[in-house]
Amino acid sequence: MAKKIVAVTRYELPYESVKKVVLGCGGLDHLPSGARVFIKPNIVLWTRHCKFPKWGVITTSRVVEDIVILLKEYGIDDITIGEGIVADPSDTETPAHAFATLGYETLNKRYGVKYINIMERSFKKVDLGDGINLNFNKDILESDFLVNLPVMKAHNQTVVSLGIKNLKGTIDIASRKKCHSPDPVKNLHYHVARIADPMPPSLTVIDGIYSLERGPGFDGRMRRTNLLAASNDILSADMVGSRILGHDPVNVGHLAAAADKAMRPTDLSDIEVIGEKIEDVASFHEYDFEYVRDEKGEMPRALARQGLEGIYYRKFDQTLCTYCSVLYGVILTAIRQAWQGEPWEKVEVLTGKTMEPSPGMKATLLIGQCMYAKNKDHPDIQKMFAARGCPPDPKDLVMALNKAGIPVDSTLFEQIDTLPGLLMSRYEDNPDFEESFFRIT
Numbered sequence: 001m002a003k004k005i006v007a008v009t010r011y012e013l014p015y016e017s018v019k020k021v022v023l024g025c026g027g028l029d030h031l032p033s034g035a036r037v038f039i040k041p042n043i044v045l046w047t048r049h050c051k052f053p054k055w056g057v058i059t060t061s062r063v064v065e066d067i068v069i070l071l072k073e074y075g076i077d078d079i080t081i082g083e084g085i086v087a088d089p090s091d092t093e094t095p096a097h098a099f100a101t102l103g104y105e106t107l108n109k110r111y112g113v114k115y116i117n118i119m120e121r122s123f124k125k126v127d128l129g130d131g132i133n134l135n136f137n138k139d140i141l142e143s144d145f146l147v148n149l150p151v152m153k154a155h156n157q158t159v160v161s162l163g164i165k166n167l168k169g170t171i172d173i174a175s176r177k178k179c180h181s182p183d184p185v186k187n188l189h190y191h192v193a194r195i196a197d198p199m200p201p202s203l204t205v206i207d208g209i210y211s212l213e214r215g216p217g218f219d220g221r222m223r224r225t226n227l228l229a230a231s232n233d234i235l236s237a238d239m240v241g242s243r244i245l246g247h248d249p250v251n252v253g254h255l256a257a258a259a260d261k262a263m264r265p266t267d268l269s270d271i272e273v274i275g276e277k278i279e280d281v282a283s284f285h286e287y288d289f290e291y292v293r294d295e296k297g298e299m300p301r302a303l304a305r306q307g308l309e310g311i312y313y314r315k316f317d318q319t320l321c322t323y324c325s326v327l328y329g330v331i332l333t334a335i336r337q338a339w340q341g342e343p344w345e346k347v348e349v350l351t352g353k354t355m356e357p358s359p360g361m362k363a364t365l366l367i368g369q370c371m372y373a374k375n376k377d378h379p380d381i382q383k384m385f386a387a388r389g390c391p392p393d394p395k396d397l398v399m400a401l402n403k404a405g406i407p408v409d410s411t412l413f414e415q416i417d418t419l420p421g422l423l424m425s426r427y428e429d430n431p432d433f434e435e436s437f438f439r440i441t
Helices: 016-024 061-073 093-101 104-111 163-170 173-179 188-192 234-244 253-261 301-306 322-338 369-375 394-403 410-414 416-427
Strands: 004-010 036-041 078-083 114-117 123-127 133-137 145-149 151-155 159-161 202-215 221-231 271-275 291-294 297-300 311-313 347-350 363-367 384-387
Touching: 004 016, 004 234, 016 061, 016 202, 016 221, 016 271, 036 061, 036 163, 061 078, 061 104, 061 145, 061 202, 078 093, 078 104, 093 104, 093 114, 104 114, 133 173, 145 163, 151 221, 159 163, 159 234, 163 188, 163 234, 163 253, 173 188, 173 322, 188 253, 202 234, 221 234, 234 253, 234 271, 291 301, 297 301, 301 322, 311 322, 322 363, 322 394, 322 410, 322 416, 363 369, 363 394, 369 384, 384 394, 394 410, 410 416
Parallel strands: 004 271, 036 078, 036 145, 078 114, 145 202, 151 202, 297 311, 311 347, 347 363, 363 384
Antiparallel strands: 004 221, 123 133, 151 159, 202 221, 291 297
């Protein structure tokens, strides 16, 4: 049986580098004449209120435009860019602002490319087998060909986020939450492994101009990596991309599950890598955040180093869905700022869908509707403070934390959309981090 082809190249020149990696893997060899092509970038989140989080978080506009130019050279006129940005589905202004800022309006005027907010479109229920049913965007399902443009990033729940994981952005909110199942077998990896199954024939181009440690968001460490990897086989692209990020696919749950389902090895023995050798370009990317637990508390190591005591902020698990996770870092930042040097009295914070209270805690905070429904009557809770909702209202979070004895400042939650800008300031005046990669002029 012929081996799957994955091309890996260093990013050097606009358009030429993308064309090289696509042609190297034969990525458009089976593109139908006159095809309806759907381009799926990765815009994991967005804010209109500060410098948007981009390097290693969002697909570069440079790669998006280069793909459009290449498709036009192949005679393709029906091109749609689509993404379902993490936001309130009633908020149409934020996705519109993202598309305008990233230059998709210019692509429309220059090349006739359409762009859509998936959350404003229709969905179709798809049976993925084994009792898994998810609602997918109909536009992508009804396309003749998919160009999948993930970012090269490590991910704190799925180890890596590449081509397959990028397609999670094509399902509706209820389906995204369903993926974070508390079922120990049919878990997040189990669901993600099947997301690519109903897709049309595709080309995956992993945008590694910038890469990301401890993704998927702006609180990770951003790197200038200057790599592209491409294949017309999404699983092969992801397994090679995982190796480039320093992670064996066998240790990446959704890739191992997808390989097992396809009866393929995870050691790359059925893949031929064209261009750069993996060992020459691989660089280990941390994916997880380190937590510590002792008699003083449980919390991220950074908070422990600051000297916090009496707070037991349990480490998130796979069941923490995207919408509660957006608040996760803000809560930790607020707790850190609220610390005044005196130990809190054994306050435990629970998130996700599976955690249970620890005996002996003086106060227990239940974050999110799932946690509240699971533990509201738990006998080990002495004093319960809950921020219900899916996700919870920031005002409810502030109230619950304050009542539990942690005097967080509500200002941080009121200005939650400006937090990415504070973290983006770390990269200012660094010539490796160029705004031009996210502009189309």
